[in-house]
Amino acid sequence: xxxxxxxxxxxxxxxxxMSVAEYMHLSLLHPDHGYYATxxxxxxxxxxxxxPEISQMFGELIGLALAQAWLDQGxxxxxxxxxxxxxxxxxxxxxxxxxxxxxxxHAAVSLxxxxxxxxxxxxxxxxxxxxxxxxxxRVEALPxxxxxxxxxxxxxxxxxxxxxxxxxxxxxxxIGLEGETLAFGGTEALPRTDLGHREAxxxxxxxxxxxxxxxxxxxxxxxxxxxxxGAALLIDYGDWRSLGxxxxxxxxxxxxxxxxxxxxxxxxxxxxxxxLAAAAAPARVSRLTPQGVFLERLGITARAQALAAGLTxxxxxxxxxxxxxxxxxxxxxxxxxxxxxxxxxxxxxxxLDT
Numbered sequence: 515x516x517x518x519x520x521x522x523x524x525x526x527x528x529x530x531x532m533s534v535a536e537y538m539h540l541s542l543l544h545p546d547h548g549y550y551a552t553x554x555x556x557x558x559x560x561x562x563x564x565x566p567e568i569s570q571m572f573g574e575l576i577g578l579a580l581a582q583a584w585l586d587q588g589x590x591x592x593x594x595x596x597x598x599x600x601x602x603x604x605x606x607x608x609x610x611x612x613x614x615x616x617x618x619x620h621a622a623v624s625l626x627x628x629x630x631x632x633x634x635x636x637x638x639x640x641x642x643x644x645x646x647x648x649x650x651x652r653v654e655a656l657p658x659x660x661x662x663x664x665x666x667x668x669x670x671x672x673x674x675x676x677x678x679x680x681x682x683x684x685x686x687x688x689i690g691l692e693g694e695t696l697a698f699g700g701t702e703a704l705p706r707t708d709l710g711h712r713e714a715x716x717x718x719x720x721x722x723x724x725x726x727x728x729x730x731x732x733x734x735x736x737x738x739x740x741x742x743x744g745a746a747l748l749i750d751y752g753d754w755r756s757l758g759x760x761x762x763x764x765x766x767x768x769x770x771x772x773x774x775x776x777x778x779x780x781x782x783x784x785x786x787x788x789x790l791a792a793a794a795a796p797a798r799v800s801r802l803t804p805q806g807v808f809l810e811r812l813g814i815t816a817r818a819q820a821l822a823a824g825l826t827x828x829x830x831x832x833x834x835x836x837x838x839x840x841x842x843x844x845x846x847x848x849x850x851x852x853x854x855x856x857x858x859x860x861x862x863x864x865x866l867d868t
Contacts, residue, residue, distance in 0.1 A: 518547035518777035523691060531688035531699055535673035541776040543630055549777055550631040564667050566605035569836035575812040577609025579864040580662045581616040583745040586861045590743060593660040595623040599668035603641030610645055626656055653731050661744035670750050670782040672727045679716050684709055696773040723756045723783055729793040736794030739855055745863055746855040752785030754802055760784035787853050800854035800866035806847025809840060811865040
């Protein structure tokens, strides 16, 4: 039993079952025992690997796409370049290297990172030591100005609530105790006006997930970008509309039981992109696009061929495998999606359709 398990079990014993959202928040961000608060989870020595850690091509192309959006909007000065949940800073370091030759871009932007983990902030400081980043705890704290945002595998870690449709309303899935073991249960079924739009495409027994923090962040981004200019690229695994239980735990690159060893495993859920798109109004939102299609439109194959020219042996084999992993439908190419946010009067974002 982990220390955080004891804390959670004690709270449930005293206050009753907790929502999945509260459980996720404690598991990931408890100041002393939370998963992100206590470790660097990335890489082969960690629990999972993200796209920027697979190949430099990912961050390079994302950076150039945002730089092109900046040019398309008249190359505004005083712009804010931000990343939400920057991991080790690898993506942003690659993006800044690739955009160094875009005339005026680096001079026009200041670098800002939204990060809750002290451990990861230290890694980001090392990776971006030459770029003077400023850190923030919340998206709303980002400074004024045209806002150009990267959010890669950020929304999937935000706390969700789960609701199962019943004959007479919706039953929230909660976490309680069976002895000392954490276990899922359900509340009494009640009508929910906020889920009324899901009654047409669900049946009793179906489960849907909601993410209020994600919708709030998308709303903040949309309002800022519509009013002040900029662009956001939201890249994550998920689909247009939530359906089914997608809560998962990953530990040592293997799936795990999400209720076992809280604080010792990463917890995520698939992103409901429809909810993010709706929240981002009045900004214009792109069509949801598979990651593989998006990267191919940005020219990843040409970039891969250029990098391959200087490689041989195992390095070349690894490079080819990285390209496949990022783009192939059977790898990350389809399960990961891209949603773009831009001002209503701006040109379409590179790689995305309106």
